[in-house]
Amino acid sequence: MAERDYKREYQKAKERDAGNVKRFSIRIDNELYEDFRAKVEINSDSASDLIRGWIEKYTYGSDEK
Numbered sequence: 001m002a003e004r005d006y007k008r009e010y011q012k013a014k015e016r017d018a019g020n021v022k023r024f025s026i027r028i029d030n031e032l033y034e035d036f037r038a039k040v041e042i043n044s045d046s047a048s049d050l051i052r053g054w055i056e057k058y059t060y061g062s063d064e065k
Contacts, residue, residue: 024051 028036040047 024055 037047039045040050
């Protein structure tokens with residue numbers, strides 16, 4: 001089997017996403033991060049999908065609190 005060309009894959013992904021996506025980073029306590037990642041794994045979820053869903057719900061969902 002041929003080796004993956006990670007540099008090429010990275011460049012293609014960068015070109016494909018140029019101008020269409022933004023990265024979002026935050027600072028959280030290590031314990032909260034580890035607990036979150038563990039729960040994501042237990043529930044077979046995707047951390048990115050969960051966070052994206054929360055942002056979409058907050059942005060486009062009901063204004064009720």
